[in-house]
Amino acid sequence: MNISRKRKGKVSIPTASTADIAFLLIVFFMSTTKFDVKEGIKLVLPAMAPDSAEGKAETIQLGEDKMTRLQIQEDGTIILNKEAARHIEDAELDSIIQQKLRENQDMIFRVITDRNAQYKDMIRVVDRLKAQKAEKISLSTN
Amino acid sequence: MAKINRSRDRDIEIPQGSMGDIAFLLLLFFMVTTVFVQEKQFWVDRDRWPQAQSIERIPRNNTATIYVMKNETILLDDVPSKIESEEDVYVKNALIAKKAENPEIVVCFRTDRETKYGAMSDVMRQLQDAETLVVAFEAQQKDQ
Incomplete structure (x- = not known):
């Protein structure tokens, strides 16, 4: 038995939309690519004193009216000036800082972090x- | 007056058959020229950074990144080091060279949030020795 095969017309894959597909790919990659942008807290460290042998740098005594000590302990508790160590939440810390800045616009905040305290604290x-x-923030350790 | 015959019997078309090829060439070009930052074992993942609210953007072209891992390994220019004594001055020397190349360099810290502060303090001491004083602590944006 003969089976008649129809071979009318040319068989072709439509390629007209290839450009659209390629451009869609480009747009997809352009919109999803995330560049490695640096974002962080910027600080300027104090310059080293010329003769900064141990202890020599701390020759100026500043009172509480000019400098606030924030001493971070190993367990994350904070000693504020001469108060007892305690956990201070963000909101309370904000109000303490605001109050100190109201008292003195040029207040120096000395953040003393214990060597064993965590960086995030x-x-x-x-x-x-x-x-x-x-604006006046100093970092040190004990 | 002589008449000029304009032949209008053919449609004018811009050939668009090669558009796909052009687009794929563009795609290939970007694929070939993209360079990914490769730091495999020393990567401090973004979700290990501390969180902060008052973060600012830092222009990338003037930065040098120092990774400080939880085990206190320090990575600068893909060279791991540790600061265990006064003689470990790799960071200081590398930063002096960088400062000479670019005086406006900003040192960015990518530190694991649970790293002990002592390691950071040692690195910052070397930064002061190298007189690279502008630093940035990279952090994730904290929700308000």
């Missing part, structure tokens, strides 16, 4: 200081 305090527009 230091960042939390510096972040709060920056958020409240404190």
Whole structure:
């Protein structure tokens, strides 16, 4: 038995939309590509004193009216000036900083972090200081 | 007056058959020229960074990145090092060279949030020695 095969007309794959597909791919990659942008808390460290042998740098005594000590302990608690160590939440920290800045616009905030304290605790305090527009921030350790 | 015959018997078309090829060439060009940052084992993942609210954008072209991992390994220019004594001055020397090349350099810290502050303090001491004083602590944006 003969089966008749129809071979009328040319068989072709439509390629007209290839450009659209390629451009869609480009647009997709353009919109989903994430560039590695640097975002962080910027600080300027103090320059080293020429004869900064141990202890020599701390020759100027500043009172509480000019400098606020924020001492971060190993467990994340904070000693504010000479108060007892305690956990201070963000909101409370904000109001303390605001109050200190109201008392003295040029207040120096000295953040003393314990060597065994976690980095994020230091960042939390510096972040709060920056958020409240404190400009004079010093970092040190004990 | 002589008449000029304009032949209008053919349609004018811009050939669009090669559009696909052009688009794919563009795609290939971008694929070939894209360079990914490769830091495999020393990568401090973004979700390990601390969170902060008052973060600012830092122009990338003037930055040098220092990775500080939880185990206190420091990575600068793909060279891992540790600061265990006064003699470990790799970071200081590398930064002095960078500062000479670009005086406006900003040192960015990508530090694991649970790193002990002592390691950071040691690095910052070397930064001061190298007189690279502008630093940035990279952080994730915290929700308000």
